[in-house]
Amino acid sequence: MNEVRASSTTARARIVHPYDxxxxxxxxxxxxxARLEEAVRLAEAIDLEIVAAEAVALRAMNxxxxxxxxxxxxxxxxxxxxxxxxxxxxxxxxxxxxRNLERAWKTKVIDRTGLILEIFxxxxxxxxxxLQVELAAxxxxxxxxxxxxxxxxxxxxxLGFVGGPGESQIELDRxxxxxxxVRIRRELEQVKRTRGLHRDARRRVPYPVIALxxxxxxxxxTLFNRLTGAEVEVADKLFATLDPxxxxxxxxxxxxxxxxxxxxxxxxxxxxxxxxxxxxxEEVMEADLLLHVRDVSDPDSDAQAAQVLQVLDELGIDxxxxxxxxxxxxxxxxxxxxxxxxxxxxxxxRAPRPVPVSARTGEGLPELLARVDGMIASREExxxxxxxxxxxxxxxxxxxxxHVLAREDGERGIHLRxxxxxxNRARLARRLENRH
Numbered sequence: 001m002n003e004v005r006a007s008s009t010t011a012r013a014r015i016v017h018p019y020d021x022x023x024x025x026x027x028x029x030x031x032x033x034a035r036l037e038e039a040v041r042l043a044e045a046i047d048l049e050i051v052a053a054e055a056v057a058l059r060a061m062n063x064x065x066x067x068x069x070x071x072x073x074x075x076x077x078x079x080x081x082x083x084x085x086x087x088x089x090x091x092x093x094x095x096x097x098x099r100n101l102e103r104a105w106k107t108k109v110i111d112r113t114g115l116i117l118e119i120f121x122x123x124x125x126x127x128x129x130x131l132q133v134e135l136a137a138x139x140x141x142x143x144x145x146x147x148x149x150x151x152x153x154x155x156x157x158x159l160g161f162v163g164g165p166g167e168s169q170i171e172l173d174r175x176x177x178x179x180x181x182v183r184i185r186r187e188l189e190q191v192k193r194t195r196g197l198h199r200d201a202r203r204r205v206p207y208p209v210i211a212l213x214x215x216x217x218x219x220x221x222t223l224f225n226r227l228t229g230a231e232v233e234v235a236d237k238l239f240a241t242l243d244p245x246x247x248x249x250x251x252x253x254x255x256x257x258x259x260x261x262x263x264x265x266x267x268x269x270x271x272x273x274x275x276x277x278x279x280x281x282e283e284v285m286e287a288d289l290l291l292h293v294r295d296v297s298d299p300d301s302d303a304q305a306a307q308v309l310q311v312l313d314e315l316g317i318d319x320x321x322x323x324x325x326x327x328x329x330x331x332x333x334x335x336x337x338x339x340x341x342x343x344x345x346x347x348x349x350r351a352p353r354p355v356p357v358s359a360r361t362g363e364g365l366p367e368l369l370a371r372v373d374g375m376i377a378s379r380e381e382x383x384x385x386x387x388x389x390x391x392x393x394x395x396x397x398x399x400x401x402x403h404v405l406a407r408e409d410g411e412r413g414i415h416l417r418x419x420x421x422x423x424n425r426a427r428l429a430r431r432l433e434n435r436h
Contacts, residue, residue: 012083013048015039016075017090018066021057034300035267039090039112041217045119051084065104066097072104079105088115092268095144112268113140128191135184142177207248208257208376208421211284213312214293215304216264219331223293223359224261227369251373252366255403260287265311267304285315289375290326291368296344296356297335327375328354329368334361377403380419383428387414394431401427 017036032055040053056071065072066089079087086108089101093111101109110118117140120133212220228247245261262284284290292308294301305328312322330348333341333356341356348356355371357364380403387395395414398404402420420428 011048011085012051013043013086013088014051014079014084015043015053015088015090016067017053017055018058019055021059031300031303034298034303035090038267039088042090042112042115042119043088046115046122048086048088051082063094064097065100066091066093067101072101076104076106079107083107086110088112090115098144116266116269128188128195131184131188131191135181135188138177138181138184142174142181208255208288209246209260209286210249210257210289210291210372211260211262211287212291212293213262213284213308214264214329215295215308216266218264218293218295218304219359220264220293221261223291223329223331223357224259226359226362226365228259249369251369251376253373253377253403255373255376257372257376260284265308267307269307269311281315284312285317288325288379289372290317290322291329291372292326293329293331294354295332296330297332324375324378327371328352330354330356331359334358334363376421377419380421381425383418383420385416385418387416389413391435394435397431398428 015036017032017039019032019035036053036055040050043050056067058067060068062068067075075087084107087101087105087110089109089111091112093101093109098109098111117133117137120129121137124130124133212224214220224245224247227249246258248256249259250256262281290312292305294305298304309319312318330344333344336344344356348354355364355368357368359365382405385398391413395416398416398418398420401424402418404416404418406417408415
């Protein structure tokens with residue numbers, strides 16, 4: 001068991017990370033250590049004082065308690081000697097397993113899903129984010145019926161799985177949950193319609209949308225801030241960014257694009273959250289390009305990248321759909337040793353040619369913008385157009401919706417060479433048909 005340095009917080013917690021001792025988990029110690037460390041950081045994200053964390057080998061899953069009886073009894077003795085407010089089991093628990101562990105350990109128990117929902121509940125800042133988290137939490141709670149209703153009236157501050165009003169043992173009424181779920185879904189439909197109007201407005205000034213995706217804490221928000229000059233919260237915490245943020249960025253060619261910072265992905269992201277956040281992730285699903293930001297200084301980077309691709313698959317953006325839309329950005333190269341950096345650069349020279357960068361120092365960002373510029377340009381069609389002097393409206397439209405490569409003014413009018421995105425090509429064709 002690993003002893004963890006405590007921080008100045010209000011609730012003391014212990015983490016138990018069960019792993020399959022008969023499979024990959026037992027042999028891959030680096031992966032196991034990374035998963036345990038991730039569980040600790042998830043708990044720290046809601047300011048818990050982590051007094052101990054341990055990985056527990058499972059020879060077989062006990063349907064009553066998940067862990068074996070001997071391990072449950074051993075932890076019970078340790079908790080009797082050193083009580084905590086909360087035990088986090090870094091695994092999915094059935095309602096029966098959760099209840100039985102709480103009885104055996106005489107303390108509150110939550111599983112990985114409950115912990116992630118609690119983090120999301122504290123991170124949500126927009127009305128949509130709050131509604132989506134609450135919907136996922138109600139779906140999760142509905143099968144348990146052991147939590148308090150009072151936390152649902154709060155706008156922020158978590159979902160009551162950890163401390164606060166959610167501690168009371170008032171059984172949730174299934175009918176009231178169902179009614180609340182119906183109301184939330186109705187509100188979310190209205191929010192989605194509003195977001196749809198916003199997307200339609202962006203299509204009328206249709207700059208390409210570039211979405212940052214990646215494992216949580218990979219440095220997406222730092223990269224977003226560096227490229228846009230925005231002030232999105234940057235913290236060394238998992239899920240520091242939850243609600244999507246969008247800003248305009250000008251590329252080296254002069255093209256303007258919209259950059260979107262999105263929620264980080266994570267191993268075993270609860271299915272209910274993927275479903276609930278599908279509307280938020282529409283920006284990812286509809287983006288022209290995806291920048292997959294990876295923390296290459298993390299020894300578990302490959303496993304994290306695989307998890308991101310798995311979530312994209314679940315969103316309907318499979319390998320075929322990603323195609324030429326995805327560019328890997330290898331972030332945090334400033335943390336690499338000289339030898340590691342050389343290995344990274346050699347790997348980046350081969351297909352699919354990721355771009356090594358440091359969002360913190362700015363190293364590699366000109367190369368990244370150039371690559372993005374080239375990928376946008378490769379999708380465009382080059383046209384030569386002749387405009388008459390009085391066609392100022394069409395000229396303004398071309399400047400707003402295409403990239404003007406060259407212009408020649410003559411006595412009879414204006415000759416333009418433009419690069420235009422396929423989705424605007426049809427709109428231009430209609431304008432040209434109606435020009436006289």
